[in-house]
Every structure is written in structure tokens, then in C-alpha cells.
Amino acid sequence: MKRKNPAPPTTSNIHAPLLTAIRTLIPLSEAEEEIVCQLFKEKHYKKGSFFLAENEICRQAAFVISGFMRYYINDDGEEKTYGFAKPFNFACNYESFVPQNPSSQIIQALEDCVLLTISYDDLLRFYEQVRYGDRFGRLVIEQVFIQTLKDRNSFYTDSPEGRYEQFIREHKDLLQQISQYHIASFVGIKPQSLSRIRKRLARN
Amino acid sequence: MKRKNPAPPTTSNIHAPLLTAIRTLIPLSEAEEEIVCQLFKEKHYKKGSFFLAENEICRQAAFVISGFMRYYINDDGEEKTYGFAKPFNFACNYESFVPQNPSSQIIQALEDCVLLTISYDDLLRFYEQVRYGDRFGRLVIEQVFIQTLKDRNSFYTDSPEGRYEQFIREHKDLLQQISQYHIASFVGIKPQSLSRIRKRLARN
Numbered sequence: 001m002k003r004k005n006p007a008p009p010t011t012s013n014i015h016a017p018l019l020t021a022i023r024t025l026i027p028l029s030e031a032e033e034e035i036v037c038q039l040f041k042e043k044h045y046k047k048g049s050f051f052l053a054e055n056e057i058c059r060q061a062a063f064v065i066s067g068f069m070r071y072y073i074n075d076d077g078e079e080k081t082y083g084f085a086k087p088f089n090f091a092c093n094y095e096s097f098v099p100q101n102p103s104s105q106i107i108q109a110l111e112d113c114v115l116l117t118i119s120y121d122d123l124l125r126f127y128e129q130v131r132y133g134d135r136f137g138r139l140v141i142e143q144v145f146i147q148t149l150k151d152r153n154s155f156y157t158d159s160p161e162g163r164y165e166q167f168i169r170e171h172k173d174l175l176q177q178i179s180q181y182h183i184a185s186f187v188g189i190k191p192q193s194l195s196r197i198r199k200r201l202a203r204n
Numbered sequence: 205m206k207r208k209n210p211a212p213p214t215t216s217n218i219h220a221p222l223l224t225a226i227r228t229l230i231p232l233s234e235a236e237e238e239i240v241c242q243l244f245k246e247k248h249y250k251k252g253s254f255f256l257a258e259n260e261i262c263r264q265a266a267f268v269i270s271g272f273m274r275y276y277i278n279d280d281g282e283e284k285t286y287g288f289a290k291p292f293n294f295a296c297n298y299e300s301f302v303p304q305n306p307s308s309q310i311i312q313a314l315e316d317c318v319l320l321t322i323s324y325d326d327l328l329r330f331y332e333q334v335r336y337g338d339r340f341g342r343l344v345i346e347q348v349f350i351q352t353l354k355d356r357n358s359f360y361t362d363s364p365e366g367r368y369e370q371f372i373r374e375h376k377d378l379l380q381q382i383s384q385y386h387i388a389s390f391v392g393i394k395p396q397s398l399s400r401i402r403k404r405l406a407r408n
Contacts, residue, residue: 095353098346127339134338135331141342142302145349149299152356 014042017088018063018116025139026132035129040116045069045109052093052107057100060117061092067113068174070182072106081185082151084110084171084178091115094144110178155188163187164197218246221292222267222320229343230336239333244320249273249313255295256311262300264321268293271317272378274386276310285389286355288314288375288382295319298348314382359392367391368401 015037022028022036040063045051047067052058054074064087071083071093085091085107096103100120118126127133154163164187168175184194219241226232226240244267249255251271256262258278268291275287275297289295289311300307304324322330331337358367368391372379388398 094346094349098350127342132338134336134342138331138338138342138345141345141349142298145298145345145352146302148349149352 014065014114015040015116017065021063021088021090022136026130026136028130032130035126039122039126040118043115043117045113045115047109047112049109050106051091051109051113051115052096052103052105054104054106055102056096058093058096058103059100060119061090061097061123062115062117064089064091065114065116067109067111068177069107069109069113070178072108072185073104074106079185080188081182082155083186084174086171086174090140090144092144094141110182160187160189160193161197161201164194164201218269218318219244219320221269225267225292225294226340230334230340232334236334239330243326243330244322247319247321249317249319251313251316253313254310255313255317255319256297256300256307256309258308258310259306260300261304262297262307263304264323265294265296265301265327266319266321268295269318269320271313271315272381273311273313273317274382276312276389277308278310283389284392285386286359287390288378290375290378294344294348296348298345314386364391364393364397365401365405368398368405 015033018040019028019033019036028036042065043062045067050056051062051069062085064085066087068087069085069091070081071085072079072081074080091107093103093105093107095101095105097120123137127137130136154166158166164183167183167186171178180191180194184191187194187197189197219237222244223232223237223240232240246269247266249271254260255266255273266289268289270291272291273289273295274285275289276283276285278284295311297307297309297311299305299309301324327341331341334340358370362370368387371387371390375382384395384398388395391398391401393401
């Protein structure tokens, strides 16, 4: 399902978007860029394969280079999609990654994906070896925490229409690529109800 | 409702438990201890008063020295208690504090409280001036994030008995001080149902 790229760990083109993303939050010296390139390894996931399977411990975080993935849970046989990881986003299940506990959440590639992944231990090395590494970690988890709470609240307080409109706002770029089935699951309704909502919105 | 203590900002007895709590996560030099004592200010909240009122922006985080507080939301007039802040715990609503947005959550003193509080801007100073300040921030928010998700999941997946037993495990020290009304709210049931659960558990 996945294979490591054997390329030597030097600053490469593939790491450029990651370095840019990190530099929006903290400064990076040239030596630190080199560390980032060594710690984040290129991995490929085929469409349909699992970056994180159910009950597996999340042992790595990823930066998406191409393709996209969905987050979902298996609720008594019913799949509930609650988020997407797109190019130039980080992907991780902190709930499993931080305490290194088995994950109830699943992260699945919906297209062939190229990721830059970092293991739990290598992330600790990143925090240790990069001057502002802990700041980067703090800022990322702050964003993820706030977004997670927002998403969960939305599930209980927003209408399906509201959630569909939010999906369009946040994922316009994925609209053509994600199936109606997965969008309906994210909105929290059946595909036929989503179809009715889309027709109603198209009329207005 | 609250008043500042005008004591000079030097290492004082009142800051000792806070320094101990910080030192369990990161090393602190003597100069950094001095910074912590200057940035965390003593404040007193009377029983019933609000550390964070509804729709207010959470502009400070606190370390509880004495007394305790509850976290709750006002759900269409019904109060839903979802957590407690006890001595030597940090208290903050990150969901409001990090983005500096109005809070839907409320933090109320259930006893007279002595707190050491730090403003949002002073916390950024702490991150800047303390060598491992960002690491401390990262580790605390990691813990809060995981605990928040655990608490929320528990509300949807655990039985009232299970939640009551969890409350007893985690807050044995508060059992005599917290009213049955607030415990029932935390468990997610009416006080009379809690009374039945307690009788059943006492029999077993």
C-alpha cells in the first residue's frame, strides 16, 4: 500500500511547500531546513488505502503534497466523515498521536496521495533541534484544537444546509473530486437528502 | 467581584505551587521564575462570581490556588456542567482564548477562589521570554485538547452510571463540596436520577 522514497534526505523540491508552510509560523535557518528535510519522509498512499486504520495507533503526522484524504469514524457500521486533508495541510489524529493510544478515527486516501510524513519520535527530535520547533507545535495544535471544536459544535448546532454551505466555502477546490456520498456523510445526511438541498440552493 | 492584590511582583509563597507545576513540564532558571511571578497576578473571585461570563472574550488563563470553579454552557436556559477546575489546575477556555472570540462557555467560582491569572498578552511574553515557554504551552494544550475530546466523547458514549463513576474517580476530593445539582448536571441527568444511581451503587 505504501512505499518509502529512497532519495537522499537533502533539501528537495518536494519539501519546498512544507518549508513554506513552516516558515509562515516560525523562522527557519538553513541548517534547520536540512533537519526538516531529513525528518519528513516521502510516502505514497494509493487511493482507498489507509493512512490510519481503525484501532491502529497514529504513529505519524503528515503534510499532504498531492491527493487528499478523509477523516471518518465507523459508527456501528455507518461511516461518518468529519473532515478532509488537502494539499499543503497537515494530517494527523492528535487524539491517538499525542498519548500514542489506539485510534477510533480513520484517515483514508480518497485519491493517490504523496505525503511527507514524520514519526512521533522524529517530531520530538524536531521540537528539540529546531529553535522555534515547540512554538511551531504549539501554534499548529492550537489551530487544530480550535478547528476540531468548531467542527464538532457545528455537527450539533448547524442545519444540514448550513453544513453543506460551510463545506462549499472551505473545500471549493475539492467539490468536483469528492463523491456526493462522502459530502453527504460530512453534512450528516443521506445522499438523496443532499441532492434535494443542492437543487434548492441552485434555485435560490 | 474581583480585586488585584497589590503585592510586589517577586517570588512569593503563593507562586510556589505554580512554579512546581511548570517545573514538572520544563526547566526554569531563577531569572525565569522571577518572570513567571511577575506575569501571573493574584486575583480573588467570590463564590458565585464569573471568571468567564457568557459571550465575554476569555482574556486570561488561571492557575487555581484555592477554591474551585465549574465550566458550563447555557443551553436554552438549561445549565450543562462539563468540567471543574481545582487547586493546582489551570483554567481557561482555549476556544475563546486562542482566537480571542466571544465565549459560549462559562467559568464560575463555586467557592471563594484565589487564582494566579495571566493575560493573553502576558502569556505571549511568557512564551517569548522563557527558554522552554513554547514547549510548556504546547504540552499544556496537548493535555487540554486530549482531555476535552475525551470528555466530549464520554458524553455521547458513556452511560450516566459510567459518567458518575468517572466523576468520583477524577474528583474524589471535591465530592463533599460540589452540590448534587452540579454533579447531576455533569453526569447529564436530573438530580433525582442521580440519587437513584447513588443508591444503586451504594447497595452493590
